[in-house]
Amino acid sequence: xxxxxxxxxxxxxxxxxLNHLRGRLDGLGGPVxxxxxxxGRTFDHLRECFPDRRIxxxxxxxxxxxxxxxxxxxxxxxxxRETARKFIGINAALAHVDIGTGYDDKDAITLTWxxxxxxxxxxxxxxxxxxxxxxxxxxxxxxxLPGVEVGRYFLYRRVE
Ligand SMILES: C[S@@+](CC[C@H](N)C(=O)[O-])C[C@H]1O[C@@H](n2cnc3c(N)ncnc32)[C@H](O)[C@@H]1O
Numbered sequence: 001x002x003x004x005x006x007x008x009x010x011x012x013x014x015x016x017x018l019n020h021l022r023g024r025l026d027g028l029g030g031p032v033x034x035x036x037x038x039x040g041r042t043f044d045h046l047r048e049c050f051p052d053r054r055i056x057x058x059x060x061x062x063x064x065x066x067x068x069x070x071x072x073x074x075x076x077x078x079x080x081r082e083t084a085r086k087f088i089g090i091n092a093a094l095a096h097v098d099i100g101t102g103y104d105d106k107d108a109i110t111l112t113w114x115x116x117x118x119x120x121x122x123x124x125x126x127x128x129x130x131x132x133x134x135x136x137x138x139x140x141x142x143x144x145l146p147g148v149e150v151g152r153y154f155l156y157r158r159v160e
Contacts, residue, residue, distance in 0.1 A: 010131065013153035014042055014098070016145050017129050020155075021094060022049045028093035030123050031056050035080050035097035040068025042098060053093065058084050081113050084121065091123035100131040107132055115139065119158065128156040 001009070025032075032050050034043050037059035044067070046055055057070040058080045069075070076083045080099065095118055100107050115136035118128045128139055131153055139156040 009149045009152050011041075013148045014129075015045065016147045017153060017155050018042065018045050018049050018096070020145055021127055021129070024127070025050065025053065025093040028123055028126050030091040030093045030126065033084075033087070033090075033092045033095040033121055034058070035084060035095065036099040037062065037064050037068075037070070037075075038098065040064030042096060043070065044068045046094075046096065050094075056087070081117070084117055088117070088120035090121060092121050092126055093123060094127045094129065095121045096129040098131045118156075122158045124158055124160045126158050128158065130154045130156070 031054040032046055034046055034055055034057040037043055037057045043055065043057055043064065054074065055070065056074050056076065058076045058078075060077065060079055062069060062075060062077065097114065097118060099110060099114075111132060114130075114132065115134040118130065118134055119136045119138040122128050122139075128134060133151075133154050134156060138158050140159050142155045142157055144150050145155070
């Protein structure tokens with residue numbers, strides 16, 4: 001698969017999963033978390049999907065398109081491993097993390113801390129969506145959605 005195909009597959013997976021969660025957060029009270037603002041595309045989509053929900057965004061820098069920059073009070077700048085740790089217990093209805101690099105060695109280092117962090121951020125019965133596979137006893141993998149390539153993007157529900 002070319003890198004172009006791989007990119008399209010990732011974007012498609014993001015859209016399919018976030019669209020799938022539209023309307024499924026009812027009954028979950030917490031915010032939505034976006035770990036990795038980047039260009040702000042998925043942040044913008046989250047805003048569309050969950051217009052009434054506070055969305056707190058994390059990145060080491062604000063580099064998004066000017067139409068997709070979060071309000072200052074909802075933008076947390078710094079290393080996610082450190083900044084998001086302070087939000088553990090916030091009981092997010094949904095946390096989306098898109099910080100994979102495409103380099104296995106770098107992603108392996110991220111995966112030494114990311115699953116534990118995500119499990120700590122998401123409410124019981126809340127959702128975790130990730131570009132990297134998260135192995136954690138409190139994060140139950142949900143079935144791969146139609147249109148999502150197996151192993152491309154991951155959807156979990158937190159068990160108690
Ligand atoms: C692939 S981009 C996210 C793209 C985003 N989903 C979009 O639709 O535009 C990843 C972002 O995560 C940020 N990032 C990656 N690892 C990080 C870390 N450990 N701490 C803080 N930010 C990080 C990078 O700065 C980058 O902006």
